[in-house]
Amino acid sequence: MGVMHDDGLNADAVAGDGVYTLQVSFNESAAGQIQLQVSAAFQGMLKRVFSPLGSLMTWNRYSDSVISLIYPPGWNTSSQGKTLSLISPDRATIQASGDENDAPANFTVTLLSKPVPFDIQSFVASYNAGWFLNYPNVTSLILNGKVANVYSDTGDTANYAPVIAAFIVGDSSIALVTLNDPENDQTPTDTSVFSQVLASIAF
Incomplete structure (x- = not known):
């Protein structure tokens, strides 16, 4: 080696x-x-x-004509339209038992159209009636050369779902990446895996 x-x-x-x-x-x-x-x-x-x-x-690698990312071994992926779901083995077991409404995919990646002209603050304010502006924690990052805004409620101060949402700005589209937990009881493992998936996303 x-x-x-x-x-x-x-x-x-x-x-x-x-x-x-x-x-x-x-x-x-x-x-x-x-x-x-x-x-x-x-x-x-x-x-x-x-x-x-x-x-x-x-880890596994997912790639299509627009986006690529990595995800842990043993996890499943499911695509519907422009949304990719990443599902852990534990979450898949709950879904298989018929409780899918109570156990959404751990993470989702949704590709959104990028308007022209574009401003990330204005875009987030207009998306879903400005839902994510209610989140108490906002961080701006550069991920693989792309601007990203991350909105989180990991402290359970407002009990919003999803727990974390990241808007990553690509050349012609925006990736909305979410950590989903209906009971807001995510573990450090959830947030650690989410961070690794997020950091791997490339357009």
Whole structure:
């Protein structure tokens, strides 16, 4: 895979600190788990030293003619019109039991038409009667070179659904990405996965 280095370059934090680093890209054909082990040779030792096995999760990739993103192994995707739903195994089990109304998809990605001229603040104010302007937390980000506004109610101050909504501005369309939880009892895992999915979106 490569040679580890301690030169302060390519993800190595500090040169000469005794911590060796290797940064490598994987292109796995299937999502799941891969195991890694470090082998090191030291001067004056006949045998190489091996680290314990470490595990790394690889995710699925969704891609169509407009947008691409990654999502966790074991999750399902479902498309309807311009909306893509991402569904965890736990949520799929609840949906299969007939309680789909009480268990919406974990995340949805909806492609919206981008008006000309365009201003993100005006667009959000006009979308769904300005619903997301009621959210207590607003963050502006740059994701893969695209402007994004993220509206969240993760503190359950207003009990809005969805819990988090992000508007990502593409060249000709806008992606509305939502974290959906009807009871607003999302876990840190939900928000962590949402952040990773959000950061992976590319037009």
